[in-house]
Amino acid sequence: GVEVQGYVSAVIGQAAFMIPRQEKQIGCVLIDSGFATTTIAILQGEGILFQKTIPFGAKQIITDMMKGLNISYSEADALKRRYVFGLDNDSGQMQLMHIMDRTDKARKYETALVSEVIEARMRDTLERIAAVIEESGFRLANRSAVYLTGGGFSMMHGIRQFSSAILERNVQVLTPQSPRINSAVYAGVLGAVDYICMQNVSMKKSRGLFGRKK
Numbered sequence: 001g002v003e004v005q006g007y008v009s010a011v012i013g014q015a016a017f018m019i020p021r022q023e024k025q026i027g028c029v030l031i032d033s034g035f036a037t038t039t040i041a042i043l044q045g046e047g048i049l050f051q052k053t054i055p056f057g058a059k060q061i062i063t064d065m066m067k068g069l070n071i072s073y074s075e076a077d078a079l080k081r082r083y084v085f086g087l088d089n090d091s092g093q094m095q096l097m098h099i100m101d102r103t104d105k106a107r108k109y110e111t112a113l114v115s116e117v118i119e120a121r122m123r124d125t126l127e128r129i130a131a132v133i134e135e136s137g138f139r140l141a142n143r144s145a146v147y148l149t150g151g152g153f154s155m156m157h158g159i160r161q162f163s164s165a166i167l168e169r170n171v172q173v174l175t176p177q178s179p180r181i182n183s184a185v186y187a188g189v190l191g192a193v194d195y196i197c198m199q200n201v202s203m204k205k206s207r208g209l210f211g212r213k214k
Contacts, residue, residue, distance in 0.1 A: 033152025
């Protein structure tokens with residue numbers, strides 16, 4: 001009983017309603033990370049100049065930890081959520097990360113080992129993203145910003161600084177201005193909804209004008 005009237009790219013919605021106009025005027029990059037894929041878009045003005053999706057996201061981070069640390073999916077996901085980029089793991093003292101497994105049993109993992117796995121994968125992913133930006137052929141201004149969004153890795157603690165160092169640009173995490181769901185995880189959905197609502201309003205106004213003519 002549901003009729004599909006059209007499709008809206010989440011990138012369009014996020015670009016239209018969540019990125020400052022002045023940033024779009026000079027050009028910027030939107031990186032929307034998901035579970036299995038990440039979409040990179042180059043924006044300027046009100047348009048998307050370039051867009052590409054690569055098969056790398058949270059899944060690869062979790063899979064690497066499952067294999068490298070010989071742990072379950074739930075444990076790997078919990079470690080990913082708690083990990084903080086930029087920790088000093090070379091202090092000479094062993095640091096441990098504590099999580100609860102599915103049986104509510106406390107488990108400990110050496111932070112240095114977790115860091116080695118996560119940061120290697122994230123560095124590889126960010127270098128692939130940098131290659132895509134270069135591949136686009138568009139020359140960005142030195143001050144052009146990069147916006148991270150999505151539920152893949154944009155919510156990881158310290159990801160902004162880690163990404164900035166590798167991409168060599170000012171990186172910001174894009175969060176919706178909503179009181180209850182102000183997380184980058186919801187940016188794509190809320191941006192698309194905002195865009196659709198504005199289109200519907202515009203259509204109604206247009207129909208109203210024509211409706212007066214008889």
